Amino acid sequence: MPGQFDLTVAPHGAFGALATLRLAGQALRRFTLQEASIVARAIDAVASASSPETQIYMSPIASDQDFDARVERDGLVVICPQCPDVRLTWPEATDLAQALHAAAG
Template identity: 40%
Template sequence: MSAWTVTAVSHRMLGPMIRLEFGEGPGFDLTAQEAGILARALAAVREGKSPVDEVYMSPIASNGDFSGKVAPDGINVAAAEPISLGWDEVDKMAAALAALAG
């Protein structure tokens, strides 16, 4: 199980944002629209509605890109040390992103 958090933050120029962080790993500041899109993409992959092998997003307010390779047992988020998320975690992350995205 990986440690990740989803929190509401404020960007000095862009205003309200949603921060997705992976413990000591990467962090991403997302607009509400980006968080909603990522939440729907993660849910679609989890539910088998999207046959993609990667979930990718380049958030406007982040220095890095979110890239998650789809595996049979979940998603592996690209980082110096890849972060493995099981499907239950993917569900929880999608729900947390969607809740803050509105």
């Protein structure tokens, strides 16, 4: 994983396909492709300042780990209980959104 995150898509028997998000030092998060698209749009909205939200939260159906990110002036802070927080600058957060969009098709 060269950057802060890695995203892969693999077939799944029940959900068709899942996008698996790996963030440095945190538990895996598995999104359906629709969930990946929703999180991507939420990141885009806060990154472009078109949304005043201060948190992005999703409990993916196929994952044991929620996606919980605090919106800060310089980017996102992704929180995972009993794991180190992962700080994404706005360019990194935008890269994550683009990867999630691509995964969702």
